[in-house]
Amino acid sequence: MNLAFLIIFFVLGLYMGSFYTVVGLRLPNHENFISSRSYCDTCHHTLSLLDMVPVFSYLFLKGKCRYCKCNIDGLSTYMEIFTGILFALSYFVFGISYELLIALGIVTMLITISVSDMRYYIIPDEILVFFSGFFLIIITISKGVSATIWALLGGLILFLCMYGIMLLGNFLFKKETLGGGDIKMMFVFGIVINPLLGLFAIFLGSVLALPLSFFLMVKKNQKIIPFGPFLLISFAFIYFTRIDISKIVDFLRLL
Numbered sequence: 001m002n003l004a005f006l007i008i009f010f011v012l013g014l015y016m017g018s019f020y021t022v023v024g025l026r027l028p029n030h031e032n033f034i035s036s037r038s039y040c041d042t043c044h045h046t047l048s049l050l051d052m053v054p055v056f057s058y059l060f061l062k063g064k065c066r067y068c069k070c071n072i073d074g075l076s077t078y079m080e081i082f083t084g085i086l087f088a089l090s091y092f093v094f095g096i097s098y099e100l101l102i103a104l105g106i107v108t109m110l111i112t113i114s115v116s117d118m119r120y121y122i123i124p125d126e127i128l129v130f131f132s133g134f135f136l137i138i139i140t141i142s143k144g145v146s147a148t149i150w151a152l153l154g155g156l157i158l159f160l161c162m163y164g165i166m167l168l169g170n171f172l173f174k175k176e177t178l179g180g181g182d183i184k185m186m187f188v189f190g191i192v193i194n195p196l197l198g199l200f201a202i203f204l205g206s207v208l209a210l211p212l213s214f215f216l217m218v219k220k221n222q223k224i225i226p227f228g229p230f231l232l233i234s235f236a237f238i239y240f241t242r243i244d245i246s247k248i249v250d251f252l253r254l255l
């Protein structure tokens with residue numbers, strides 16, 4: 001663990017968080033997020049580099065656009081801070097390793113998917129396809145082809161489990177309970193973690209989502225709750241804390 005690296009990862013995370021927010025907001029609309037410049041959502045003025053320093057620009061401009069003085073959406077700033085912390089944490093937990101690449105991939109999924117799921121209730125297929133490929137390549141390079149085949153099998157198993165949970169939920173509640181994106185996302189989880197841990201992630205995500213869903217549905221009369229961010233938070237938690245199957249079995253024995 002090297003303090004300089006920790007700071008570098010934090011600052012890199014701040015910048016990446018800004019980029020991930022743009023990806024999460026633009027990808028579902030099929031807008032270009034690589035070459036086209038950032039602009040103010042209200043006056044469409046192109047932003048200069050000074051307007052785009054993570055966190056500081058927002059604080060310095062007091063949350064207002066420099067050109068039209070409208071309020072800037074704070075979402076990007078929260079995501080920048082969150083990504084910065086998670087990037088630093090990734091380095092802190094895994095050091096310079098293949099696991100670090102996977103951890104950074106998980107953080108990237110968490111931020112981009114959360115943004116688009118919270119805004120549009122969409123988990124973009126492009127992100128899931130990209131990270132399936134990314135994780136499989138890392139696993140092939142670091143652990144070999146047989147590990148990759150097991151990873152694919154794990155993805156398939158967890159995908160089918162989630163599909164079964166959806167069928168059961170639809171049957172019990174007589175309405176659509178899970179989005180297609182949540183189910184497809186399980187394939188990606190199963191590549192990276194053991195399918196049993198994946199099931200634990202689904203359980204943990206549901207426990208996290210329950211109080212907030214109840215609040216939003218009853219108090220705010222909101223009909224759809226994005227489940228993706230909760231699943232991703234529990235997935236990241238399991239990966240970062242390196243919980244293994246035996247610990248879960250021990251835990252279940254205690255109950």
Ligand SMILES: [Zn+2]
Nearest residue numbers: 040043065068
């Ligand atoms: Zn503006």
